[in-house]
Structures are given as structure tokens and as C-alpha cells.
Amino acid sequence: MNDKRNEVPDSTAARVALWRALHVEADPPPHVLEDDIGLRLLAPDEDWRLRGDMDPQFTRPFRASIVARARFIEDLVVEQAGQGVSQYVILGAGLDSFAQRKPEIASRLTVFEVDPPGPQAWKRSRLVELGFGIPEWLRFVPVDFEAGERWRDQLVAAGFDDSKPAVVVSTGVSMYLTKDANAATLRQVAGFAHGSTFAMTFLLPLDQANPEVRPGLEMAEKGARASGTPFISYFTPPEVVTMAREAGFREARHVPASDLARRYFADRTDGLRPPDNAEELLVART
Numbered sequence: 001m002n003d004k005r006n007e008v009p010d011s012t013a014a015r016v017a018l019w020r021a022l023h024v025e026a027d028p029p030p031h032v033l034e035d036d037i038g039l040r041l042l043a044p045d046e047d048w049r050l051r052g053d054m055d056p057q058f059t060r061p062f063r064a065s066i067v068a069r070a071r072f073i074e075d076l077v078v079e080q081a082g083q084g085v086s087q088y089v090i091l092g093a094g095l096d097s098f099a100q101r102k103p104e105i106a107s108r109l110t111v112f113e114v115d116p117p118g119p120q121a122w123k124r125s126r127l128v129e130l131g132f133g134i135p136e137w138l139r140f141v142p143v144d145f146e147a148g149e150r151w152r153d154q155l156v157a158a159g160f161d162d163s164k165p166a167v168v169v170s171t172g173v174s175m176y177l178t179k180d181a182n183a184a185t186l187r188q189v190a191g192f193a194h195g196s197t198f199a200m201t202f203l204l205p206l207d208q209a210n211p212e213v214r215p216g217l218e219m220a221e222k223g224a225r226a227s228g229t230p231f232i233s234y235f236t237p238p239e240v241v242t243m244a245r246e247a248g249f250r251e252a253r254h255v256p257a258s259d260l261a262r263r264y265f266a267d268r269t270d271g272l273r274p275p276d277n278a279e280e281l282l283v284a285r286t
Contacts, residue, residue: 009119017042064265085195091168109137110139112155112158151188176230191286205234210278254282256280260274
């Protein structure tokens, strides 16, 4: 019997997409990221804004973190495309909408979205229904991780050229994987062509989070555990940088939330900013 839950985006992917839309609806401009594509794909009931995890005040730091990391990734992709990189791989793509929002940039790349088959098929169907279509440069790479399929093998089968550099990103994924699985991903990407870039978000241990966001993170952790997808791995910045270097990356650096705040939120007068010591970024290069 097919598990219907595997044929729609999981709750985490949906929440991220709705927070991105909520940023435009609830926060004054200038917006760090303007994205209502996920909201349109999901087409939730009109009362979605009344959900507890959509409360505009309670979710402010978390949606700030979500849009900050997305904007950082997109700026990184634009920078690398300008330097001649022509492949962009999104691991655990979920409801990512770069291809739909930035076709003038995405069409200069081959964009590979890696995700489980069920949710990915749902997304493809919705994109067609909404009139976005599936351009030739957008490649969906279904990978059944539970069946032991190797994402790199599937990537090459979808047309990825492993002799050329790529930007590879993984956001909101590392906490659901064991540390061994995270290390394996780092080793795989470290083996990509010289000049490739990997960007990954990671969660710091909850007891290191700022007090004002700790209750929200603890609530998210409990919700993830209850839904059968518990948070498994947390990293300190030195730990994740060391892991990347040991995996074989030529360079690795931690990008703290404070850097994103200075870059994208410095001129705001409403106090919106991503929290420190919660979810932060690793950027590594081959």
C-alpha cells in the first residue's frame, strides 16, 4: 500500500514555504526575499495564518532566519554563476522556488533538485497546474533514500557533469541526519570538481541558543520528534568546519547569523533579524 504522506511535502517543507510568504505579508519592506510560490503550490485553507506556528510575533526570528539563509544561498549562486559555474544542486529541495522566481539566472544554469520521489512528483504536478511548467534546464532528481539509493549516482543519471564545478546546497536538512550521514555527504561533495562550493545549514546545540528563541526551537524539536522526523544532529561551528576539512574540502568557513543580520537587516527599524546561535551556515570549497 502506498503511504499517501509521502506524496505531499512534509510539514517542515510546508512551514518553511509559508514562513517565506509570511515575511512578505507581515513584515514591512524592504523584504529580504519575496517568495509566495510555495504558498501558491500548497494552496492552504484561508485560515492558515491562524495556525500556532504562523503567529506573526512568535515566528519573527525564525522566518527572519529562513529568508536570510535563502537570500544568502541565492546571492552565492548568482556570484558563482557570474564566475562561470553552470550547475546548481539543491539537496532536499522541498518547495524551493529559485527556478520559478529567478528564471533569468536559473536558465543560465542546469538546476538539479534532489528530493524523495513522492513529494517531488507532487511538486512537478503542481508546477504544471500553475502554469510554470518544467523547463529543460530544471532537472528533478528523485532519490529514495530509505531504499538506499545514492543521490550522486542519480544526479549523474539526470545529466550532472561531474567534471565541471557546481554549487551544492543543503538547507534545513543536517539536523535530521546522523553525524555519520552528514560526514558522508561532506565527503561526497568534497569529491566534486575543483572550484565547487557547498553551503549547508546546521543547528547549534539548543542550550547555546539565545534565550528568547530557545522555547521556539524546543517546540520545533518536540514537533519533529512527534512527527517521526526527530532532530538528530547538532554541531558547534568549530566542529562542523573541522568535519568539512577532514572530508577533503580545500576551504571551509562558518557564516554566523550575525553576518547575515549585518548583510540583510542592518537598515531595518522594526528589529527583525535572525537569531544568533540557532541555525547557521557552513560554506566550503573544493
